[in-house]
Structures are given as structure tokens and as C-alpha cells.
Amino acid sequence: MRQRTRLFSFLVICLITFTTLAHGQSIFKVPLSPRIANYQISVVLDPSQKTLGGKETLIWRNSSPDRITELQFHLYLNAFKNSRSTFMKESGGTNRGIHMDAAGWGWTDVTSIATVDGEDLLRNSEFIHPDDDNGEDQTVLRIPLTKPLLPGQTIQLMIGFKAKLPRVFARTGYFQNFFMVGQWFPKIGVYEAAGQRYATKGQWNCHQFHANTEFYADYGVYDVDMTVPKEYVLGATGILVSSKDNGDGTKTVTHHAEDIHDFAWTASPNYVEFTQQWRDVTIRVLMQPQRVHQAERYFASAKTALEYFDKHVGKYPYPNLTIVDPAYGASGAGGMEYPTLITAGSLWGAGTWVRFAETVVIHEFGHQYWYGLVGNNEFEEAFLDEGFNQYTETRIVDENYGAKNSMLNLPGLTLGDLESSRMSYTAMPNPKIAPTATFGWLFKQGGYGALTYQKTALFMTTFDRLVGRAVMDTIMKTYFERWKFKHPCWRDFLAVVNEIVPKYHGNKFGKDLNWYFDQVMSGTETCDYELTSIENSEVKFPQGMFDHDGKKILFDSKTDSTKSLKLFDSKVVASRLGEVKLPTSILVHFDNGQEVREPWDGQSRWIEFKYRRPEKISWAKVDPDTIMVIDMNLNNNSKTTEPARTPFWKYTVKFLFWLQNLLQIGAIAG
């Protein structure tokens, strides 16, 4: 059986390779991924009707040891079909702050599914809703097989489909003559065998499209022919193979991509195209005409990200990267990732005083690694890509543009990326609303964004500072190299952590780091350490008559030989106000400039340190190196016996001035 499976796999790879070579283009000499789901798609865009007409050939291999009796497909565009879809019910028609246009519905109709022998599989198909009880949701299509697919066997399907693109509000769709075509074709789900990720038995992992979920698919080879009006500039995943003028006002552009799990494309007659090179990666930027002056910022930030990931994580394997600047009315298409193609976004007039363009490019490029190359399940563990990526984004952006002003740099008003992440988390009305490790659609009471993105970035940064940058980089590199082109789960990352950290730190953090992640990732509690109090009191030496060795001795100010030496009893108290327990230290500074650093395991509710010295304590800080960026309140981490008052006067004076102005403006009518 195993030999037969190997033979089948070999034949499939040969088939794919032959098909690839028949197209005349092969990117990688040796496949980088298992190439389970391989597509050849021909699609025609009708820009006036905003429709796609497509024919798809899917070659899918059963890589599990199970007999597969059905296939499950994602039809993501049906999320925008009507108000009864799960996506629309959960989102209320708003996604990432953008509201859906009342006339902008979209859908996918599968018109035919047949095997290569001509067997019609569509007639017994049905829509299923594995996540909720919404029988009207049509984003998952189940196709029963008349003949089970054995382990290692391959099935080739010919699929006909029509799609209507929605007016863009949630990543994909059109706006006037701008088209961002994502999640547009019938896409097979992932079959997880027992033991893969959390599967205890072989099963399809094919979730409905929810307001708070993204995507999950297997790697493969894509050959896509896209027919668009010939004046349109087209950008797509993969590399350009050919562009043919059809002589009827249209052109057909063919792209080929290997070892990816998604394919997206964009077309518009308005794009202005630029190209630059970074080592062996061709970067292509498609800009809106009113923002062409910002193209260089896109290139610079993409190269910064490429450089960073190459140095700290691993090599970017693809030969190209396309960056799309969406049309103004299509901002819902911005800030999105697809293999080798990302969408960013900016505004005319937004100078480098607000690095929105750079931050988005760096973030979306990061997704080439977290989600693209390391293919986590975005439905169930979005934090593995969004959160990890937010962590790497904050590192890159702050290190390259300044920790205090990387995102906003105005006179008197600045903001760094990590600061921004912290603010998003600490400002949550209820940061305990759910654990970060929650399936995306189960954030029913909110919190998805801040907990998945920002809290993850904060606990990863805190962890980075706990174990040290060198160790953190080793962890991320190992995780990347071990799990690229695969589907890891959280357990797999934790295994890497528990393997690497003891090599560098021995038992310093215990036998494993589960205690840390159980609190910050699986738990909902918050972290808050406080420097509670500082006390200094002069030591009063004894006065009066004392019995000593049968004699009476008088102590008074005249006989006190230590009068010239003042001593102080000092005490510093630190407290743990939150429920998260982390090891930390307290730095105590005396008024002669000397300092003492006291370690604290952070377990108890409070700890005190006492001293008797000629010096008084002038200030003290808990977590003096700001390792715990996940701390909810940094203002209470320190205390000084001589607090500065001037800053309060500054803002009082400002408040007074603007209040006076407001009064005068309001009294204009008086």
C-alpha cells in the first residue's frame, strides 16, 4: 500500500511537472511543498457586468491514509451574496471599518463539476454549514464522491463557474474600473488526517467564511489565464508567462506560480507601474495616478522587510513580489495579503510624518512568511499569522523608523508601532473578553482585532525581551524552517520554543515555557506590576539609661558617638495587581547614585526590600528594562520621592489656552 501511495505521488508530481513544463515555465527545480491542490484556471472578466466566467481544472491528491468519500470546497464570494450569509449576519455589513454598498452583492455559482471521465459530481452536491446553524450560508460546498479516493490517489476535476464580484468592502471586488480579485474561484478545503494539527480523526477542515476569519488551503501549482480589456494593467500572484492580444479588445495574461496556496489578481486601466530589484526578487508596484510620488516609499519599505526577514527568519523563495495601491474608493481592498501579491494603500498628501504606507507594506509582506510560507489555519488560529506578523511588523517598523515616532511624527505628537499596539490592547473596554487562542468566529463579544493582533505582538515582544533577542531569532528561524510549506498549529510553535530556550537558558525559566503562554495566550488575565511605595526614615538611636554588664550607661546626644553618621531605614514595596505572573526585578536607586537590582519571581502579591544605609532611596522601578510591554499600566511601574511637577504645568497651560480659545469662539454669537 505504501509503495502504491509513493507511486501515485510520483506520478502526480510528474503530471504536475509535465503540465508545468508544457506551459514552458518552472520556477523551482525541486518542489518546495507537497503540491496537494493544483489549479489550471481560465477566467474572463466582464468589467461592465463585474463578472467572471471561469473554467478550472483541479488536480487534488489525497495525502492522508484515509479513504476520502467527499470533497469540500470554499465558495468565499457567496459570503457577499445576500444579507443571510454568515459573514453578513456576523459583520452587519461592515468589515474593517468599511460598510458594504447596498447594491454591491457578489457570489459564485458553480455551473459544473465533473471528473476527467465526465462523471457529473455537481448533482449530488450541497451547501453545508459546519460552524453554525445557518442553512442559508453558501460558502462551503460538499461534493460526495461516487468512488472513494484512496490514500495517495489523485482526482482531476473540471469545474465551471461564474462569479459576480461585490463592490469592494471586504478585501475583494470592484470599484468603478478597479478590480481586486481575491478568493474568487472554487477552492478546495484542507483534509487533515488524524494527528495533523488537532485532528483526532481524518476530517475536512473547511470552515464557513465568517466576519472574523480568513483563509486556509493546501499548497500547489497554479496556472491562470486571465482575460481582461487590453488597456487594463494586470497584476497577479506568480510570474508573468505571456500576454496575448486577442484582437477583440481584450488580452489574455497568463501567470504561473508554484508552491503557493492562493491566487489573487488585480486589474485597472489606471495603474501606473514601477519595477525595482532587490537581489533576485523583482518588485513590481502598481500605483494610483495621484500617488505615484509615493512609489519610492513602497519600494523602500518592501526592501526593508525583505532584508529583515532574510536576516532574522529565512529566505524569501519566490522570484517576485507585486504591491498594489488600491483605488481611493476601494480602500477595503487595501492591507491584504496573497502569495507574492500584497495590497497596501495610502492617501495623497500623507507624508512621512505618518508612515501608514510603510507600515502596511511591511505588515503585508510579513504575511508572505506567516500565513504564506508557514501555512497556519487562519480560521482557527489567526494569531499565528496576524499576531506573529504584528510582532515582526513592530520590530521592523520601530527599528527602522524610530521606536517613539515610527508611525506618527508630528511636532509635539509622536507614536511608535509597539506603542500603538500597546494602546490598542490596553484601551480595550474588556481585555479579558476572550483568550487570544480563540477560533476566529467565536469572538462573539468582540476583541478579535486587539487580541489576535496586538496582544499577540505584545506577549511575543515580552517573551523576546525575557529570553533575549538572539534566542528569539533562533526560535523564529527554527519554526520557519521546520514548518514552511506545512500547516503548523500552536502546539508546534510551542514545541520549538521548549526545544530552543533550554539550550540557551537551561532551567532558568523552568522545565518549559508553557506557564508563560498558558497565561498570556490561552488565558484572559492581565498583567500589571506596580511600584507601590518608597519609605525613608532616619534611624533614631536609643536615648536614656540602659543596663549593660551590671552598669548603668546613659545614652544621650553628647555621648552618642555615631551622631555624625546618619542612617536611614528605607523600604520599597512592589505589588502584583494583575493575575499574570512573570519574573521581573526591582531597581532601587539611592540618593548617592548607587543602585541595587533585586530579582523577584513575580509570584506573590507583593514584595518588600529593606535597607539600612546612609543614603535614602530616591526612586525605584519595577521592570526597569520594560520587558513586560504587556503590562497594562506603565505609569505605576515607578515611584520617586521628588516627582516632577513641570510636565503637569505644561499640559495645564495648554488646556487653559485651548479652553480660553473655545470660549471665545463659542461667544462669537454673544
Next chain:
Amino acid sequence: MNILQAFSAGFRRALSEWKMIMILYVTNLLIAVPLALAFRSSLESGFGQSMTSPNLMQGLDLSLMQDFLNLHRDGIGSIIGQIFWVLLAYMLINTLLAGGILTVVRDKKAKFVASSFWGGCGTYFLRFLRLFLIFGMLLVVLLSILGGVLGGIVTSISDNASSELTEYWVRIAYLVILLLPAMIIIMIADYAKIIVVTHDERSMLKTAWRSTKLVFRYFFRTVGLEVLMVLVPIVLFVIYLWLDLSIGMTSGMTILVMFILQQLFIVSKAWTKVFFFAGELSLYHSLQPFGEQTAVPASGIPNAQTTAI
């Protein structure tokens, strides 16, 4: 008299009325200070003895302020909430003071006399309050209708704009179109007050109508003068902003310097109030038919050194 002459007359007259300007300034200061001190108290109790407060000297540290607000939002919110009532009270006080200002500047050669000023405040307060209500309601209704209609148009254009530049221009135009009628209504209200003080009018509806007719009859002169006068506080604000950016508030000394500059700016705004009334009054006098006499003010308001026209 053309608008430049009216502008110049108002400018010079306002410069000479320092006592009155100081009354306006001190009133403004006394009303704002208690809230500012409450704000300071809230900041100090929130940050306490923390060592993070010096971080606020170089600029507004948003992260630290967020931590502060997370715990003290209610306190700051309460202070902000009081601003509405303070604003309302200040508008009433300004209505009161307007009577005094116009009583003093009504006569070209009169000098400031405290009793005259306060007498004018009292004499015209109720009438000015009625004018405030009339024109206030008119402003609200007009802005609501205009805002609603224009807002729909702006939304429709914005939703279909292929470039953000379109939206920028549309929004700027929207603002200008809203501000222009608002400015005209406020100006009409000013002329209504002038008519009340000059002719001792008792019917505010009649006065409102009369001032409206006056403004539209001499539209370009009245609006022209207004636009010219509005440029002055705008220029002063630009100068202030430039000084603020240049000096900053990063040390005790610079905070003190900026405080002084800020208060000088507020004084200049008080001066502007007098300047507007004086300029409008000059233009009004010049627009009256030749030989028309202004009514003698009601007795009980001594106008030292006034000259009967």
C-alpha cells in the same frame, strides 16, 4: 466711508480701549482657570509620583496618556463635560458685555468710563439676549438644513470619488459653504445690536429684520469689511502657531514664555471683539442717510464727553 476706512477706524478705536479689553480678558481667564486647575489636579493625582511624567515634556506621549486615561477617564470626562456649561455661561456673559462694549464705542470721541460700560451692559442685556435667541435659532436651523442637503451631496460625491483629491476639495467647499452663511448671520446679529444701541430699539424682531435688510442692501460693503476683519485673527493665529512650533514647551522657562505668549494671544482675541464692533459701527454710521440723527440713549447711562449728532 469705504470698508478700508471703516477697518482702519475700528482698528484704531479698539487699540485705544485697553481698559475694556482687559475686562474682557480677565473675564475669560477667570472662567477658564478653575477648570484648568481641576485638570491639573486630575493629572497630578493620576500620575502621582511616577517617573513617567517627565516623558511628557518632550511631547505628548500617547501611550502614557492612554494608560492614564484607562484609569482616570471618568475624572477627565467629568471635566470635559463641564466645559459645555462653562461655554453656555460664557456666552451669556458675552451677551452682557456686548452691551457695554457698544455703549462705549458707539460715540466716536467718547472714552471708556466704567459706569457707562457697566450701565450699558445692564441696559441692553435682555434685548441682546433676545437677539441671541433669535439669531441662534436661525443659525441652527440654517446650518441643519444646509448641512443636511449639502451633506447628502458631499456623501454622494465622496462615495464615487476615484481620487481622494476630489474628496478633499468637496469637503473644503462644504466647509466654506457652511461657514459663509454662518458668518453672515453672526454679522447681521452684530448690526442688530448696533441698531439697538444706536436707536434704542425695543422690538428685537423688527431690529433683526432691519439689520438683515441693511446687510443685504449693502452686501458687498458689509461682507467685505467682515472678511477683511476676519483676516486679522487668522493672521494672529498663524503667528501664534509659528511661535509655538519654534519655541515649544520642553522646559520650565519655555513653558513660562509660551504661557505669556498664549495669554497675549487671548488678549488679542479680546481686542478683536472690540475691533469688530468698532469697525461695524463705523461702517454703519457711514451708511446712514445724511442728517439722520441717532437716538439719544435712555437716561441713566451717563456718556461722558459724548457729542450729540
